[in-house]
Amino acid sequence: MRLSPRTLCAAGRAAWRESFPLEGRDVARWFPGHMAKGLKKMQSSLRLVDCTIEKIIQHLEREGLKHVVFTNCVKDENVKQIIPMVTELVGSSHRYHRGEHVEYCIMVIGVPNVGKSSLINSLRRQHLRKGKATRVGGEPGITRAVMSRIQVCERPLMFLLDTPGVLAPRIPSVETGLKLALCGTVLDHLVGEETLADYLLYTLNRHQLLGYVQHYGLGEACDDIASVLKRVAVKLRKTQKVKVLTGTGDVNIIQPDYPAAARDFLRAFRSGLLGPVMLDRDLLQGRPAEEP
DSSP states (O other), rough: OOOOOHHHHHHHGGGOOOOOOOOOOOGGGOOHHHHHHHHHHHHHTGGGSSSEEEEEHHHHTTTTOOOOOOOOOTTTTGGGGGGHHHHEEEEEEEEGGGGGGGSEEEEEEEEETTHHHHHHHHHHHHOOOOOSSOOOOOOOOOSSOOOOEEEEEEETTTTEEEOOOOOSOSSOOHHHHHHHTTTTTSSSHHOOOHHHHHHHHHHHTTTTTTTHHHHTTTOOOOOOOOHHHHHHHHHTTTTEEEEEEEEEEEEEEEEHHHHHHHHHHHHHHTTTTOOOOOOOOHTTTOOOOOOO
């Protein structure tokens, strides 16, 4: 029997947390060496390009910029709009020292794991009928250096520069850092998989997005991450042996594998299996995010 969201909410609302503890977390300082090096290389390469493609759509729209395209590089949706748009933009702009160059060179920039390499591969499929030119992956840091030019179109002749994902050297708040980490822009182990799973559970319950209950067959919503991960581990048969020292010697016991359950919880969220989730719902509704 499938329970309605209202029933699930009523079952767990009394015990749901009103805030998430942010003290003592340093995710906002995550800025690895390859990211700083990549940012400097991107700055020095700007003289070689005619245009940049930036993968932060909401920010661009808030700034009032018109040249924004929503794309799905897995399904190649709206990707064909990019080359004509770039061609028009470059053609109507002064190219400075690149005025004598026949080909166009475009730089793709954005935060880690946002899909820059996927965009390049999608453009090649659409315009050149070619396969992958750059590695892609579901974690940050796959592209670690500014690469050489990659052709994505014949007419007009156009090349793209793939770049490593970069974040601001200092993220404004710890909660912003946790949201970025949930989206895969920070390596999970740097934050802590169980910490991320706990923040995800807090967010889902707070916004009454209870798809995880149905997905894992939990029966009811719960705001205790240890309890949720235990039930997830049992359902997935994820266990581990732990050695316990007793008065008669060492004893091996079997207990739920909480880290494995946390990884699966995060994977389900990132794969869309828990339903659509807007992490910035509070900001969109005009309520400020929590501060440490």
